[in-house]
Amino acid sequence: MINKQFLIDRFIRYVKIDTQSDDTVTERFPSTEKQLVLSNLLVQELKELGAQEVEIDQYGYVMATIPANTSKKVPVLGFLAHVDTSPDMPGKDVNPRFVENYDGSEIILNKELGIALSPKEFPELKNYVGQTLIVTDGTTLLGADDKAGVAEIMTAVEYLIKSPSFEHGKIRIGFTVDEEVGRGVDHFDVKRFGADFAYTLDGGAIGELEFENFNAASAKISIQGRNIHPGYAKDKMLNAILIAQEFNGLLPAHERPEHTQGYEGFYHLIKMDGSVEKATFQYIIRDHDRKKFEARKVYMQRIAEYLNTKYGEGTVTLELKDQYYNMREKVEPVYHVVSTAIEAMEAVGVKPKVKPIRGGTDGARLSYMGLPCPNLFAGGENFHGKHEYVAVESMVKATEVMLKIIELYASK
Secondary structure (H helix, E strand, O other), rough: OOOOHHHHHHHHHHHHHOOOOOOOOOOOOOOOOOOOHHHHHHHHEEEHHOOEEEEOOOOOOEEEOOOOOOOOOOOOOOEEEEEEOOOOOOOOOOOOEEEEOOOOOOEEEEEOEEEEOOOOOOOHHHHHHOOOOEOOOOOOOOOHHHHHHHHHHHHHHHHHOOOOOOOOOOEEEEEEEOOOOOOOOOOHHHHHOOOOOOEEEEEEOEEEEEOOEEEEEEEEEEEEEOOHHHHOOOOOOOHHHHHHHHHHHOOOOOHHHHHOOHHHOOOOOEEEEEOOOOOEEEEEEEOOOHHHHHHHHHHHHHHHHHOOOHOOOEOOOOOOOOEEEHHHHHHHOHHHHHHHHHHHHHOOOOOEEEOOOOOOOOHHHHOOOOOOEEEEOOOOEEEOOOOEEEEEEHHHHHHHHHHHHHHHHHHH
16 A cells, blocks of 8 residues: 555654754754754655645754545545654764564663664563564664655555545645754644644554643752752752752652552652752653642652752752643643544544543644644654664554554545
């Protein structure tokens, strides 16, 4: 049905372009210019394929149209993916490697560094026995998040344009930037995009379908200490590092990512830097339940107030910023976008796995901007790290699911 080799070639071409976003940059958008290298390439490829209304705006968003080839009244469908990769792991000089007919054993990623992909640590590898895996060389992430989604959408575009007998309504394509730093749709023009509803291809393993996600916030904390010569510091020194540790120690230890699953929320310390005089650190706050989410932020504020009372006003400065909210309440009123995706998966031989996202997607924010947007699997595993991989077979199925969704809406 689709050209598998074209899909693979696209994916490899895209992951070799460094598109890492930068969570420390807030004065420009996108946060890194290098994301635009891939965005501009996609514009070129979309035009070469014959897509219409292909454009890239001042923010780096790419949009394109595949015109309807039916006279039926069919809703305008959108499909989106993001081009950037996570700041958590280098995305430069990605060197993907193929493991064909995977046998279920340990995969050596980098012999010199002693890095391996083992089913003992990652038991889901057993699900891919007999398949072709694309893995890293152990020094970078792979970029399946979300270049697998980008490649799948581009492959579906090619199929639709080259298959005039495949009946479909108007399709809108979108590629975003800075998703990994929580600003992916800050400037996205939903009205200009013009879809009735959409899907992001930004999920993980085959079959995943998500229309619930975390409510999310970031917390930045600054501790102002008082550095005094340690020989004369009694009753004078305030050690900012130790106060930062005290702040962290007041958060419940069992509510961290490594101890939570399913609908359980967490506080996640992601960065810390400091000296006796000054310390800064950052958290991400996550919870599916809106009331619990708000309570988590209040709890952090109370810790800051307590420490300021203990050590003096101005010692602790807390900056909280909401990032996105759970899309469920926006998607449920148009639940057909979920049920149609389930029907499409079953039709192409994929078992649907409807579950909450323990993370977020551009679709979460887009849903609150008036574009209901559940998330489809793109096929990757172990995102944001050197153990990231994707099965070619999963990417093929993701593309087939997209096309089946389009077909189902055109036939209703």
